[in-house]
Amino acid sequence: MTRRSGSSGAKTLKAIRGAGLRLIFEHGFEAMSLRQLASEVGIQAGSLYNHIATKQQLLVDLIREHMEDLISSLDARLEGVDDPVERLRTFVSYHVTTHMWRKQEVYISTFELRALEPANYARIIRLRRLYEERLNAILDLGVARGVFDLADTRVATFALLAMLTGVCTWYRPNGRLSKEAIVELHTNLALRGVTGKPARAPARRATRTAVRAPSARRARQPAAV
Numbered sequence: 001m002t003r004r005s006g007s008s009g010a011k012t013l014k015a016i017r018g019a020g021l022r023l024i025f026e027h028g029f030e031a032m033s034l035r036q037l038a039s040e041v042g043i044q045a046g047s048l049y050n051h052i053a054t055k056q057q058l059l060v061d062l063i064r065e066h067m068e069d070l071i072s073s074l075d076a077r078l079e080g081v082d083d084p085v086e087r088l089r090t091f092v093s094y095h096v097t098t099h100m101w102r103k104q105e106v107y108i109s110t111f112e113l114r115a116l117e118p119a120n121y122a123r124i125i126r127l128r129r130l131y132e133e134r135l136n137a138i139l140d141l142g143v144a145r146g147v148f149d150l151a152d153t154r155v156a157t158f159a160l161l162a163m164l165t166g167v168c169t170w171y172r173p174n175g176r177l178s179k180e181a182i183v184e185l186h187t188n189l190a191l192r193g194v195t196g197k198p199a200r201a202p203a204r205r206a207t208r209t210a211v212r213a214p215s216a217r218r219a220r221q222p223a224a225v
Helices: 009-027 034-041 047-052 055-080 084-101 104-113 118-144 153-165 179-195
Strands: none
Touching: 009 034, 009 055, 009 104, 034 047, 047 118, 055 084, 055 104, 055 118, 084 118, 084 153, 084 179, 118 153, 153 179
């Protein structure tokens, strides 16, 4: 690929991150080479170091930015919502929707943690715990108000996150059910789990999104977020 002329530093960095995200998702972090990344962007391999310090730094920046955006966007949606059932409904809708349309970021943030160096791993885990605490706080609030019936909200937090995050491994946009139907199904599953009853009747089936078995490389169990 020939070098693209007229690119500013910011535009080149954006292109590097976009290409890196796609290549890591498709091939895995260890398999992606910087030479491959440079070729994808259209620059010399040595020029990458004008924009990223190391391949490891690219990975941690991609995951960090995703987690920070995940937390800030969730907080914005929860602001002003006081009822624990509605807060849980808001959380489920946001989490499932995000894990469908930001599949690459989610997959890398979940399955490439193993590639992080110890200090970077600890940094990302702190962000993941902040996100987990949002859901844990919702469940605690529901129990305190007598709305949710849970013996251990921490365990319930991990169980719900594992269920909700799984959508990133099987969702495809041209399948049997719509995104809205998938969100509603997950919402009712979550509400049944914490209250023992659904909040409303299950959504009617729509045409568009199907469940498919994950590939061999992607069959690993997802982490909490």
